[in-house]
Amino acid sequence: MLKHDIQAMEVIHLGPEQINACMELNQLALNGLWSKQQWNKELIDSRSLCMGVLKSSALLALACGWLVVDELHLTAIGVHPQHRRQGLARLLLSKLLEQGQLTGAVHAxxxxxxxxxxxxxxxxxxxxxxxxxxxxxxxxxxxxxxxxRSLEKKAEPRQKI
Incomplete structure (x- = not known):
């Protein structure tokens, strides 16, 4: 297991320019879940949210989801086998849920x-x-x-004055 300097990593929105890195991680982490054509659709469709963790331009983890009306449907989360159990999936899941909420999703x-x-x-x-x-x-x-899971923010408890 490799330890990461969190400062050296970057969370990005994935696009068509990362298709080769997605395909490579697809094989290593997701057992070839999707074809290149399916990845291309994920990376260009306006209803899709795909995010990744980069370190020194290497894609270490990815997470994707679809926005359908008021729902975020998570479709894939994968972490390179050498970088698992280090919080990358949790980080991406959190960012994906946050992005879903910002775009109007109320549950995932x-x-x-x-x-x-x-x-x-x-x-x-x-x-x-x-x-x-x-x-x-x-x-x-x-x-x-x-x-x-609900994405609605819960009301903060009132403080007594």
Whole structure:
């Protein structure tokens, strides 16, 4: 595991100019989740939010989501295997949720494999709750848990004067 100097990293919005880096990370972190054509759509569609963590111009992590009416649907979060367990997924998830909220989303949703305990732990620690299950959702027959989270700001408690 490599330790990172947080000051040396940059969180950016990903665009078509990062497609090759996304494809490389797609293979390393997401087991080839999407084709180049699918990545291109993710990176150019105005309803899509894709963010990445760069260090010395290397893409270490990425997160993508779609804005659908008032919902942010998270579609992918991946971290380079050598840079996992260092808070990069949490950082990107936080930034993606913040961007979704700024663009009008009031809740977020995602699907996560039932057996992906690391991802489930991250999502639950960030306020996501399991709301259902899509049986045999993935090509390997694994179930997907549907998770939801509100993005609405809670009112601050009043202070007594």
């Amino acid at each position: 949703t995602l699907e996560v494999a039932r057996n992906n305990s690391a991802a489930r732990g991250l999502y639950e620690s960030c306020g996501f709750k399991t709301a259902g299950c899509r049986h045999h959702y993935y090509s390997n027959g694994q179930d997907a848990l549907i998770q939801w």
